[in-house]
Amino acid sequence: MTLIYGIKTCDTCRKAVKALGEELTDIRETPLSRAQLERFHAAFGEALVNTRSTTWRGLSEAERARDPLDLLTDHPTLMKRPVIERDGTLYLGWGKDVQAALL
Numbered sequence: 001m002t003l004i005y006g007i008k009t010c011d012t013c014r015k016a017v018k019a020l021g022e023e024l025t026d027i028r029e030t031p032l033s034r035a036q037l038e039r040f041h042a043a044f045g046e047a048l049v050n051t052r053s054t055t056w057r058g059l060s061e062a063e064r065a066r067d068p069l070d071l072l073t074d075h076p077t078l079m080k081r082p083v084i085e086r087d088g089t090l091y092l093g094w095g096k097d098v099q100a101a102l103l
Helices: 011-020 034-048 068-074 096-102
Strands: 002-006 024-026 083-086 089-092
Touching: 002 011, 011 096, 034 068, 034 083, 034 089, 083 096, 089 096
Parallel strands: 002 024
Antiparallel strands: 002 083, 083 089
16 A cells, blocks of 8 residues: 655656656645654655755744744645655655655
8 A cells, every 4th residue: 555645736746647657745735744744754764854955944933943843833845755655664845765765
C-alpha cells in the first residue's frame, strides 16, 4: 500500500500521484497528527522543512527558530512534499532517486 501526503495544488505532488496511480492525502484538509510529524521528522530531520518556500520566506526570524514540528503543525505548507509511504518505508520528494525506488 502506498500513501502520498502533500498538497493537491502542488505540481510535484500531482506528478507523484499520476505516476504512482494513488490518491493524495491533502495535509491542509486532513492535518497530520503530531505522531506522524514526529515519525517524518525522525526519518528526514531538517530536510522535512522546506526552507525555499514562500511560506518560509514570510516567517520572522523568531518564528523560524521555533521547533520544526510546531512550525509544521501551524504551517503545513512548510513541509517538503510529497512524503510517500510504501510498505512502511518513507520517501521525501519526487526526485530521480525516489522515482527509481518506487516505479
